[in-house]
Amino acid sequence: MTIGLAACSGGGGGASDEDTVVWSTWGTPEELTRFEEFNTDFMERHPDITVELQPVASYGDYHSKLLAQLTSGTAPDVFYIGDDMLGQFVDADVLLPLRDLMESDESQTKPDDFFPGLFGVAERDGEYYAAPNDSNPDVLWYDKAALKAAGITEDPATLAEQGEWTTEKYLEMNDQLAKAGLIGSMFWNYWATHYSWISAQGGTAYDEDGTFVGNTDPATVDAVTTLGEEFQDGTFVVADTMPEGAGADSVFVTHGAGFFVQGRYTIGTLTSAGVEDDYDIVRWPTPDGAEAPTGVAASYLAINGRTEATDAAFTFWTEFLSAEGQTFRLQGGGNAVPSISGADDVVLEDGYPAHAQSFLDMRDIGFANHPAEARVPGLSGDISALFLELYEGKADAQATLDAVADLVAEQSGE
Numbered sequence: 001m002t003i004g005l006a007a008c009s010g011g012g013g014g015a016s017d018e019d020t021v022v023w024s025t026w027g028t029p030e031e032l033t034r035f036e037e038f039n040t041d042f043m044e045r046h047p048d049i050t051v052e053l054q055p056v057a058s059y060g061d062y063h064s065k066l067l068a069q070l071t072s073g074t075a076p077d078v079f080y081i082g083d084d085m086l087g088q089f090v091d092a093d094v095l096l097p098l099r100d101l102m103e104s105d106e107s108q109t110k111p112d113d114f115f116p117g118l119f120g121v122a123e124r125d126g127e128y129y130a131a132p133n134d135s136n137p138d139v140l141w142y143d144k145a146a147l148k149a150a151g152i153t154e155d156p157a158t159l160a161e162q163g164e165w166t167t168e169k170y171l172e173m174n175d176q177l178a179k180a181g182l183i184g185s186m187f188w189n190y191w192a193t194h195y196s197w198i199s200a201q202g203g204t205a206y207d208e209d210g211t212f213v214g215n216t217d218p219a220t221v222d223a224v225t226t227l228g229e230e231f232q233d234g235t236f237v238v239a240d241t242m243p244e245g246a247g248a249d250s251v252f253v254t255h256g257a258g259f260f261v262q263g264r265y266t267i268g269t270l271t272s273a274g275v276e277d278d279y280d281i282v283r284w285p286t287p288d289g290a291e292a293p294t295g296v297a298a299s300y301l302a303i304n305g306r307t308e309a310t311d312a313a314f315t316f317w318t319e320f321l322s323a324e325g326q327t328f329r330l331q332g333g334g335n336a337v338p339s340i341s342g343a344d345d346v347v348l349e350d351g352y353p354a355h356a357q358s359f360l361d362m363r364d365i366g367f368a369n370h371p372a373e374a375r376v377p378g379l380s381g382d383i384s385a386l387f388l389e390l391y392e393g394k395a396d397a398q399a400t401l402d403a404v405a406d407l408v409a410e411q412s413g414e
Helices: 029-045 059-073 086-091 144-149 156-161 167-179 191-200 218-232 246-251 266-275 311-321 323-330 355-365 379-391 397-412
Strands: 020-026 050-056 078-082 140-141 183-185 236-240 259-260 279-282 299-303
Touching: 020 059, 020 311, 029 050, 029 311, 029 323, 050 059, 059 078, 078 086, 078 311, 086 236, 086 299, 140 144, 140 355, 144 167, 144 259, 156 167, 156 279, 156 311, 167 183, 167 218, 167 259, 183 246, 191 218, 191 379, 218 236, 218 379, 218 397, 236 379, 246 259, 246 266, 279 355, 311 323, 311 355
Parallel strands: 020 050, 020 078, 183 236, 183 259
Antiparallel strands: 078 299, 140 259, 140 279
């Protein structure tokens, strides 16, 4: 969806004066409660600034509403943007450029404070138009009870610590799980999972110029061939297509699968089910057992380029994203990993999962969605649809990657 946002006219943001900041996001009831607590804490420290939250319950409805608000000049002063939607907002020039503010004395969020791989399409030509709220490296959660039931005696995280967490070992475990009547691995079908697999196996999806080259890279073709075969024989399962009532979360907490690719938010699922002691995490396997960069999901916080409360909005923005702000939002078994240095204790303080350090290690070297893809509305979703055809046996790896290359070239105007 492309809208002439750059040409929109009318008033600025949602604030009625320069000391009121209206901000918007989506979220679960628990997350929105935490955000309201942050607002209260913020206003106690800044009694001259009023903060109002405009929540949108559904992620699916959030961006279309925000786009309409921007077009009509009624958008909030500060707002979340998903990593699959950020590119069109940046390219529409409706976001406040942030570099000078981030480098100012008032900033608690210098550009170098953030882990550089997380900016992604938020950075354009040396300017920043948003920054990651926090992050979620897609780790491999594994069920020690399921592995034991399949006769697997080796621990994935221990193997990773020894540099022996290889692709061969991982696929062997999946075979054993399948022979035991269990699902080997469950993946959500989106950019971070297929590009994490490609990267972990030594492949290259996009070159430095943003051209999709996966279809001409032998390592990528081999990696995607293996990925497709695992899905086609049922060892791997697409979590998105699992039946209602027997979804991936339910299967995982009842020991029906060995591995589940998800972020830190899985802690909440496991603790709610009272089974957290059976689970741990490990990074993606590689051919030689060494660590490799993999995908990190994120959402971003931006400031409306037409806000009439620039100073107050930036004060809120920088404190929300600061190490202190992220600690406030993510403490107590939070659902994400900090995107900024100085807040890692919030991930490690509870000692869960046992190898929680892997979240941080993977974030440090991970990557956001490729800018060439994230910049085109809907492109990541269309590419995932092509991968789904591969997983369902309707296309082979080479045909899938050729179709992705053609789609990227067409959508990016090359």
